[in-house]
Amino acid sequence: MINTPNGQTIELIVDSKGFCFCPVCGERANVKVWRPYDKFGYPTYDICSCGFEYGFDDGGEPPYEKSWENYRTKWYAGELDFGNSKTLPKSQKDQQLAQIGALQE
Ligand SMILES: [Zn+2]
Numbered sequence: 001m002i003n004t005p006n007g008q009t010i011e012l013i014v015d016s017k018g019f020c021f022c023p024v025c026g027e028r029a030n031v032k033v034w035r036p037y038d039k040f041g042y043p044t045y046d047i048c049s050c051g052f053e054y055g056f057d058d059g060g061e062p063p064y065e066k067s068w069e070n071y072r073t074k075w076y077a078g079e080l081d082f083g084n085s086k087t088l089p090k091s092q093k094d095q096q097l098a099q100i101g102a103l104q105e
Pocket of ligand 1: 023024025049051
């Protein structure tokens with residue numbers, strides 16, 4: 001659990017080997033040390049394959065989680081013109097989202 005500078009809390013999902021998942025699309029990091037937010041809740045401004053930029057796409061609408069959800073819905077529906085929203089097969093999206101417990105209806 002990370003307490004963010006704006007008073008929210010975020011929970012990052014990390015697998016048993018220490019690799020973190022994107023909290024939006026569930027893609028597993030290639031690098032073990034990678035995190036979208038540091039331990040103080042400050043964003044990395046990295047951009048995931050899903051197109052989500054931590055520190056930008058989550059800005060202005062706390063809590064973070066809702067901005068994740070809103071973005072995730074559009075990403076899953078293939079409605080985004082950037083990232084892999086339109087190109088990643090639904091089966092792969094489902095597989096990723098299952099990893100973070102965020103399967104879409
Ligand atoms: Zn992502």
